[in-house]
Amino acid sequence: MIIGVMAVQGDFSEHLAILKTLNVQTREVRLPKDLEDVDGLIIPGGESTTFRKLFDIYELTDPIKRYAQSGRPIWGTCAGMIMMAQTLTDDRPEPLNLMNITVKRNAYGRQLDSFEANIPVSVIEGNPIHAIFIRAPSFTYIGENVEVIAKLNDGTPVAVKQDNMLATAFHPELTNDVRFHKFFISLIK
Amino acid sequence: MAKATWKVKTGLAQMLKGGVIMDVVTAEQAKIAEDAGACAVMALERVPSDIRADGGVARMSDPTKIIEIQQAVTIPVMAKCRIGHFVEAQILEALGVDYIDESEVLTPADEEHHVWKHDFNVPFVCGCRNLGEALRRISEGAAMIRTKGEAGTGDVVEAVRHNRTVLGQIRKIQNMSSDELATEAKNLGAPLDLVQSVKELGRLPVVNFSAGGVATPADAALMMHLGSDGVFVGSGIFKAQNPSAMAKAIVKAVLQYKNPKIVADVSKGLGPAMSGISTRELPDNELLATRGW
Numbered sequence: 001m002i003i004g005v006m007a008v009q010g011d012f013s014e015h016l017a018i019l020k021t022l023n024v025q026t027r028e029v030r031l032p033k034d035l036e037d038v039d040g041l042i043i044p045g046g047e048s049t050t051f052r053k054l055f056d057i058y059e060l061t062d063p064i065k066r067y068a069q070s071g072r073p074i075w076g077t078c079a080g081m082i083m084m085a086q087t088l089t090d091d092r093p094e095p096l097n098l099m100n101i102t103v104k105r106n107a108y109g110r111q112l113d114s115f116e117a118n119i120p121v122s123v124i125e126g127n128p129i130h131a132i133f134i135r136a137p138s139f140t141y142i143g144e145n146v147e148v149i150a151k152l153n154d155g156t157p158v159a160v161k162q163d164n165m166l167a168t169a170f171h172p173e174l175t176n177d178v179r180f181h182k183f184f185i186s187l188i189k
Numbered sequence: 190m191a192k193a194t195w196k197v198k199t200g201l202a203q204m205l206k207g208g209v210i211m212d213v214v215t216a217e218q219a220k221i222a223e224d225a226g227a228c229a230v231m232a233l234e235r236v237p238s239d240i241r242a243d244g245g246v247a248r249m250s251d252p253t254k255i256i257e258i259q260q261a262v263t264i265p266v267m268a269k270c271r272i273g274h275f276v277e278a279q280i281l282e283a284l285g286v287d288y289i290d291e292s293e294v295l296t297p298a299d300e301e302h303h304v305w306k307h308d309f310n311v312p313f314v315c316g317c318r319n320l321g322e323a324l325r326r327i328s329e330g331a332a333m334i335r336t337k338g339e340a341g342t343g344d345v346v347e348a349v350r351h352n353r354t355v356l357g358q359i360r361k362i363q364n365m366s367s368d369e370l371a372t373e374a375k376n377l378g379a380p381l382d383l384v385q386s387v388k389e390l391g392r393l394p395v396v397n398f399s400a401g402g403v404a405t406p407a408d409a410a411l412m413m414h415l416g417s418d419g420v421f422v423g424s425g426i427f428k429a430q431n432p433s434a435m436a437k438a439i440v441k442a443v444l445q446y447k448n449p450k451i452v453a454d455v456s457k458g459l460g461p462a463m464s465g466i467s468t469r470e471l472p473d474n475e476l477l478a479t480r481g482w
Contacts, residue, residue, distance in 0.1 A: 009208045
């Protein structure tokens, strides 16, 4: 089993480090050929406008879409979640239209409004997840076929699942808690 | 729910990794930078090469300019305050900038004290020439480090020197026993707990970018090979003949630095890079990297 992490920019090495502790073979995806034989794909945190430009320049956009259409699991964290959306409330960047969600960028404000919180996640047993939100996005529309798997105390949804696709507004890769990555691996057949 | 925690401050820097942070002086330049794929912009009143050429006292930007830049782009906006000028830092925090660079590029306001950065909710990035300086800044609350290089020269030699110095000192620490670490902390002028964490992690405990003299895609790729998490490019972009093309090429080179064919490809036909000044020809009193301790 190989899990690819989009490595064009952002905190891909944090995802890779957690996957390595789980003894999973990993790949940094920078070019289309890197995607061919991966069984799971993570789009990390970073800058979504930078991601989209680099996906286009290195002709990664269509291969990522084809990868997702193949039904193999894909998970976006923060900027990755923005890429997963069908539409954004902003006019840029253009998302990849993989999940039936609309996403608002920088929904909580600037860096001064970034925060941490403990939140229960329905698909993860045990203690709540310690979630770190950095200039985080939020959902403004969640389609009927999309399941909300985590909410803030005030009821704001912050993580969703649609078939084999996950989107989280927070960064499990910035903590030492490996449960979210284990859950993602469990989606791989 | 907790805001302005250490994790949240260092976390934003982690999101910037593998990216290029570009100096901009106007909203128009900020848009060019964002369109080129910059992961953040640094708002300042003049790019470092102009600060060198003009002389005089270099200060924080006019807040109006910073607000215009914040309104023009959606990527994070950083801004510079003078070393030790905590009121400029308070102003930048009040403006809601995403990161403050307490920078030697501006004229220092205090030659003995840096800003006590733990007092702020907004995170700080600071420059360093060596490991001790990096760890002193982190102990004061810097959540991101950049090696200083020599800003506004277009000469990468000091960026290379500072980066290799930090890396070499980290490698040295990794082979030290506990008692040797205590002595090394004294010699570096750095807190022991941070020296211990460097040994444990095998790197700085925060994200480390390169800065000061990066002028071409090849320079940027060189810094990535030397272990930088990303690069700051100041005068190198908007003093190049074709800023947009240079900006795009540097972004691509940082991503594909391990692939010389791609770096070669993006380096073609960019027109002249900034003309630059050899750092060796600068008198000591014109060196910016020696500001701060």
